[in-house]
Amino acid sequence: MITFGERLKELRNSKKLTQKQLADIFYLNKSSISRYENNSQMPENEILQKLADFFEVSIDYLLCRTDEQMPPISNNSLSKKEKLDIEKEALHMIENIDNADVIEFCGTPADDDDKEFLRMAYERFLSDVRVYNKMKYTPKKYKK
Known part of the structure; x- marks a missing residue:
């Protein structure tokens, strides 16, 4: 060990x-x-x-209590407004996909399930980025 x-x-x-x-x-x-x-x-x-x-x-x-260098990011530290902004941005991204002529994954056209998965993945990505940036750029004196 x-x-x-x-x-x-x-x-x-x-x-x-x-x-x-x-x-x-x-x-x-x-x-x-x-x-x-x-x-x-x-x-x-x-x-x-x-x-x-x-x-x-x-x-x-x-202290070797874990092999994970950083704890997993939780979006619990986001405000309601930030979460709503992320949902709006994800929906906007899906609208852009809907407006495109053809969306394909490995040669197969995307269906509604694929688009929903994309929306959820994009929301998660935006949440993680927001939380990471809050952790990284918020001065320590303002962190709880």
Whole structure:
């Protein structure tokens, strides 16, 4: 089973950083990073959160509780207005498909079920993008 230290080293290497470079980013000593990677010391919660943010992974991933780097995106964090906007945009996309002369998937014309599936997939895509952008671009002081 992979350890926190191995996971941290793997992430550091993926960014092509030395222990010294990573330590400098977080205003730590190189020896602190070395102790983390050798599993002889765990970082404090504040450093752990900063490491997760820096490597764009969840704390659970860093602590080897999951192999998923980020938790699945939930559209529960979207407002009613945002959800309605997404539905309207998906319907607009379907209208464009309806207005096209021929829509085919692998040479087969699309039927109503295909179009409904496309609408649902497009809504999911828009929801995920909106949630991701909210997570990425909302300043931390405004996050709940």
